[in-house]
Amino acid sequence: MKKIFLIIRREYLTRVKKRSFIVMTILGPLLMAAMVIIPVYLSTMSNETKNITVLDETGFFYGKFKDSDNIRFHYVVSDLNTSKENFDKSGDYALLYIPKTELSVPSSATLYASGQVNMNVKSYIRNIMSKQVEELKLEAKIQDLKLQGDSKATTTDILKSIQASVNIETIKIGKQGKEEKSYPEVSMVLAMFSGILIYMFIFMFGAQVMRGIIEEKTSRIVEVILSSVKPFQLMMGKIVGVAMVGLTQFLLWVILTTSIITVGTSFFMTKTHAKATTDQIMKSKTAGVMASQVPEGIVKEDNDTSTNEIFDAISSIDFPVMIGAFLFYFLFGYLLYAALFASVGSAVDSEADTQQFMLPITIPLVFSFIMAQFIIQEPTGPLAFWLSMIPLTSPVIMMIRIPYGVPYFQLVLSMVLLILGFIGTTWMAAKIYKTGILMYGKKPSYRELWKWIRY
Amino acid sequence: MNLFTANNITKQFANHRALDDVSISVPEGSIFGLLGPNGAGKTTFIRIVNQIIAPDSGEVLLKGKPLQPSDIEKIGYLPEERGLYKKMNVGEQALYLSQLKGLSRPEAIKRLKYWFEKFEITAWWNRKVEELSKGMQQKVQFLVTIIHEPELLIFDEPFSGFDPINVNLLKEEILELKKKGATIIFSTHNMASVEELCDHIALLNNSRKILDGNVWEIRKTYKTNSFEVHFTGFDGNLGTVLPPAFEILDQSSVNEHERAIIRLPEKAIPNELLALLLPHVRIVSVHEIIPNMNDIFIRTVTEKQNLVTSSLTGES
Numbered sequence: 001m002k003k004i005f006l007i008i009r010r011e012y013l014t015r016v017k018k019r020s021f022i023v024m025t026i027l028g029p030l031l032m033a034a035m036v037i038i039p040v041y042l043s044t045m046s047n048e049t050k051n052i053t054v055l056d057e058t059g060f061f062y063g064k065f066k067d068s069d070n071i072r073f074h075y076v077v078s079d080l081n082t083s084k085e086n087f088d089k090s091g092d093y094a095l096l097y098i099p100k101t102e103l104s105v106p107s108s109a110t111l112y113a114s115g116q117v118n119m120n121v122k123s124y125i126r127n128i129m130s131k132q133v134e135e136l137k138l139e140a141k142i143q144d145l146k147l148q149g150d151s152k153a154t155t156t157d158i159l160k161s162i163q164a165s166v167n168i169e170t171i172k173i174g175k176q177g178k179e180e181k182s183y184p185e186v187s188m189v190l191a192m193f194s195g196i197l198i199y200m201f202i203f204m205f206g207a208q209v210m211r212g213i214i215e216e217k218t219s220r221i222v223e224v225i226l227s228s229v230k231p232f233q234l235m236m237g238k239i240v241g242v243a244m245v246g247l248t249q250f251l252l253w254v255i256l257t258t259s260i261i262t263v264g265t266s267f268f269m270t271k272t273h274a275k276a277t278t279d280q281i282m283k284s285k286t287a288g289v290m291a292s293q294v295p296e297g298i299v300k301e302d303n304d305t306s307t308n309e310i311f312d313a314i315s316s317i318d319f320p321v322m323i324g325a326f327l328f329y330f331l332f333g334y335l336l337y338a339a340l341f342a343s344v345g346s347a348v349d350s351e352a353d354t355q356q357f358m359l360p361i362t363i364p365l366v367f368s369f370i371m372a373q374f375i376i377q378e379p380t381g382p383l384a385f386w387l388s389m390i391p392l393t394s395p396v397i398m399m400i401r402i403p404y405g406v407p408y409f410q411l412v413l414s415m416v417l418l419i420l421g422f423i424g425t426t427w428m429a430a431k432i433y434k435t436g437i438l439m440y441g442k443k444p445s446y447r448e449l450w451k452w453i454r455y
Numbered sequence: 456m457n458l459f460t461a462n463n464i465t466k467q468f469a470n471h472r473a474l475d476d477v478s479i480s481v482p483e484g485s486i487f488g489l490l491g492p493n494g495a496g497k498t499t500f501i502r503i504v505n506q507i508i509a510p511d512s513g514e515v516l517l518k519g520k521p522l523q524p525s526d527i528e529k530i531g532y533l534p535e536e537r538g539l540y541k542k543m544n545v546g547e548q549a550l551y552l553s554q555l556k557g558l559s560r561p562e563a564i565k566r567l568k569y570w571f572e573k574f575e576i577t578a579w580w581n582r583k584v585e586e587l588s589k590g591m592q593q594k595v596q597f598l599v600t601i602i603h604e605p606e607l608l609i610f611d612e613p614f615s616g617f618d619p620i621n622v623n624l625l626k627e628e629i630l631e632l633k634k635k636g637a638t639i640i641f642s643t644h645n646m647a648s649v650e651e652l653c654d655h656i657a658l659l660n661n662s663r664k665i666l667d668g669n670v671w672e673i674r675k676t677y678k679t680n681s682f683e684v685h686f687t688g689f690d691g692n693l694g695t696v697l698p699p700a701f702e703i704l705d706q707s708s709v710n711e712h713e714r715a716i717i718r719l720p721e722k723a724i725p726n727e728l729l730a731l732l733l734p735h736v737r738i739v740s741v742h743e744i745i746p747n748m749n750d751i752f753i754r755t756v757t758e759k760q761n762l763v764t765s766s767l768t769g770e771s
Contacts, residue, residue: 221539228557438507
């Protein structure tokens, strides 16, 4: 066991120290962050004044929306249908509709627009609304306390009870007045993104395992090492070591991307956000005076409205399951394929010879990737079901299905099958590896590989 | 006492039998030569000893006990096909390989420092392996083979790729290791080094052991009672002065004197030859011809092959 750790350590350290790893680690997040920041930046560049009509049925928000550099608010008193019609003709940017609620405090609003609504505008509105709602709640609470004469309530209690989260739904109005929810199909994006990520990860790092084994074979170090460790230890050490490299890279990407985006967006958004941010600072100052023992999370909450937005959008998705499943399929999908890649690496003498054996590995992977678009259209169909059960395709396909909701028994079954598949391929790969790694000269045929497995 | 014994080892690969009922014993503290033409089964045998592959039948004993996985740490193996990770630092790599042999990190560092200084490669500790010359890579490989001070050392063609100066250095180290009590198995084609270093040998051919024993004993059994005589003062054919029982294998003039190789009749001693020659020639030197390992190797292998061919043709 100690030796397998030594192998894992070497495989890990030599790869992490490589220049290509460092370059990839920095370049990846920059590219990903650029994909997020540039649209935000471009949207702040447009100085066009945006007219927003406010239809407030509650009456709490009259005059509360302050005009900013490029947002003008108009207040109307009318009903929703008339406003919509007017909005169509006016050419305004958006119509903000705050419906009357049963409860005393409103907590949701709808934003009608003809196009995609700018994130800045949305968070600007949300900021103002939640501030207003909190004030309302605080007032009500103080009234309450006065009535009850209760002095025991702590500031934390009060802060918690007035905490407001405002839900703004965006609806796109088409030319014919046809309405459609314009929420970017977060599920779809998420599904595709995680599917592609797993696909990429398997290919990139599986190929690294293969290349590492070919390197050991061609540099002829393999026999030196095999006099100290078992072939299986060497193979598993390499597979696990490379897996850890992959996880490290993934983790660094997540951390770097989020920090770049956070820094980047806050930098670009200062222009439009100037007012809102000063408001926030003011508020957090007063809050700071009020409660020194406030748990941090509470005050922070309204600082990151833009991330809230995404979380709002995917609140329908079972997140622990999503993340857990992602890590699971990420890891076991890789392990299953890495074993296959390892056996190919052991059977050949040079990378040029890998072609013929790569085919059976790439076909199921590429196939599941191509199938992804059909699965997205029908995530509960029989094709989706079967492909998410077969271990060779399940890592990609199941990740695509999960954002749409998958019954637990299917998920568990698929996971169990994947683990069994992993054990199966590793057993087979170990057999091929054991024989192949010491074979030089001739390129084996499939028949010979089969012989090695049974041997 | 034998440090290492292999009894009736048989190993069958898919298409051919690599070892057929091979038994070999290696006395403790000796240098043992494993000889044989290419494809005789030497590497397979060595891989079995190193537990890289398992025999189909037969047993391998180390100090009288069946080989255990943990015995790997008692064996040092320098394979014929050897290499290092090209992109890795020399020192780091040596450290890694030493740790794989069961040394703790601090202990490995301590020993490597000693050996790097001894082999004068300390300056290369932080260099990449690919920057090293082949001879220097071989040095690194050699020292990681012996770093854990194994009881049994196995060298497969250890001298290939070394220049004469480093071959000497290596020979000295090997003899030093023997002096310290290590037992060494040598697999080689280089017969000169076999005579120089080995105490015992085993000769493999076509997956079978065809000869084994003490080097000196083997050479003695192969001698043909032939003598090489150098003389002056006679330039005719020696056959005219010797009885026909004394077979003249070769006669030629070398520099200022004549040289003849004469095979004596069985049981005859060199004194008889000299008595016959003295009246006619002035003797410069006389010595017995003891066949070298190279001759024995070639003779034994070709004899066996002839035997096999003749028996095959006889059957058909």
